[in-house]
Amino acid sequence: MVYRCHDVKFKIRPNYANMWRYSEMLATRPPQVVSYGEGLTPIVKVNGVLCKLENRNPTGTYAxxxxxxxxxxxxxxxxxxxxxxxxxxxxxxxxxxxxxxxxxxxxxxxxxxxxxxxxxxxxxxxxFRGKPELQYENPLSVEGLKTIAFELVESSPNAERVYVPSSSGLLAFSIAEGLNELEGAPPMEVTAVVVKGSPLPSFLGFSRTIKIVEIEPEEVINGLVRLARRGFYIKFLAASAYAYASTEERGVALISGGIRKPQLKRPKSLEGASLKRRILDVLSRGGDLSAYEIWKEMPQFTLRGVYSALKSLEAEGSICARYKMRGRRKIRIYELCGPD
Missing domain, CATH: 3.40.50.1100 (Rossmann fold)
Structure with missing residues (x-):
């Protein structure tokens, strides 16, 4: 079951620097949103391949x-x-x-x-026993994943198709639904990339517009290696769309499913502790500052050090971060956390 919408007009909330800028285009509109800046992921060229970096989402995945x-x-x-x-x-x-x-x-x-x-x-x-009340394949998941289609329309990349890594097929299905429902959407083919030898994704049977292609496992591994050399550490399936797109033209590949690494909770050096105190002092005089703006207030430290200290302070709950739009750019800004 999915929510079916027809002739959806493209309407955004420009002040929202996350996927909820498209809330008026979704079939569900919750009264209170739980968000951590997901969505509005960038499209960049990686070894000549246009890639939409879904690994930039909070947990590193389009999920x-x-x-x-x-x-x-x-x-x-x-x-x-x-x-x-x-x-x-x-x-x-x-x-x-x-x-x-x-x-x-x-x-x-x-x-x-x-x-x-x-x-x-x-x-x-x-x-390890019992019956779940919820699974990944559900109507609300489709609504969230549709926003990738809306972002592709808004960013207008020079691409005629989008390559999607496919296991269950829900991601490709959702993107196709978003494009099909949107009034005046540009023609963009959704191509589901399936690793050869894997079962045919079940959800792809619900769409007549999705093209299904297969890729050899060896090609996916080669794609993983090329991505790793560029600093993208992702899982096997996630590399399939990139690997296939690298042999084609005028397409954009979705990259997702990064390998999570443990995060340090606090710098151990005295310099790190001093830097954190300085950051708290700067934010106490006024929040809504980006990492770069905070660094400009204390240029004796490195910008990399400021980023590290901000991550540590956020993990401790001392500061809060959110995204906002400045012009057409999505900016991460910081402020002192208010009382719970």
Whole structure:
């Protein structure tokens, strides 16, 4: 089941620096949004291939778009969800933002150790028996993932097709739905890239407009290597769209599913502690400052050091970050956190 919309007019909320700028184009409009700056991911050239960097979302995956809509539109104390790699961690992250938690139902042999650690660190739990109340393939996920289509229309890349890594096929289906529903959308073919030998994605049977292509596993691995050399550390399936797009022309590939790394909670050096005190002092005199603007107030430190200290302060809960639009640019700004 999905929400069907027809002749959707392109209407954005320009002051929103996240995917919720398209809220008036969605079938669901929750009264209160749970967001952490997901969406509005950039499109850049990587080794000559246009790539939409979904790994820039808060947890490194396009699933954040689905999780934001789910947690905003379906409030629960506990979300009992079927395990799906990346999605379970993403939902745990957004549930925590809303003061909730997740309980993930999974087969032990299916679990990615990285997901176990991440879910546990966010207060989630795992079950090996029982029935989930929620799974990745649901109407709210489709609404969140549709926003990728709206971003492609707004950014107007020089591309005739979008290449989408496909396992269940929900991502490709959702993007196609968004383009099909939008009145006056430019013709852009959605191409689902399936790794040869994998089952045909079930959701692709619900769309007549999606083109399905296969790619050899060896080609995906070569794509992984090329991406790693450019600093993109992503999972095998996530590299399939890039690998296929590198052999084609006039297309944009979705890159998602980055490998998460443990984060340091605080700098250990005395200089780091001093820098954090200076940042708090600057923000106490007025927030809504970008990292660059904060650094300009203390040029004796490095810009890289300021970024590191900001990340540490945010993890400690001393400062809060959000996104805002300045002209056509999405800027991350910082301020002191208010009382809960």
């Amino acid at each position: 954040d778009r689905a999780s934001s809509v789910i947690v905003s539109g379906m409030r629960r104390k506990t979300y009992r969800v079927k395990y799906e790699s990346d999605f379970a961690y993403s939902l745990a992250f957004y549930a925590k933002l809303a003061g909730s938690e997740v309980s993930v139902i999974a087969e032990p042999k299916e679990l990615d150790p990285q997901d176990i650690i991440g879910i546990a660190s966010l207060g989630g739990s795992l079950e």
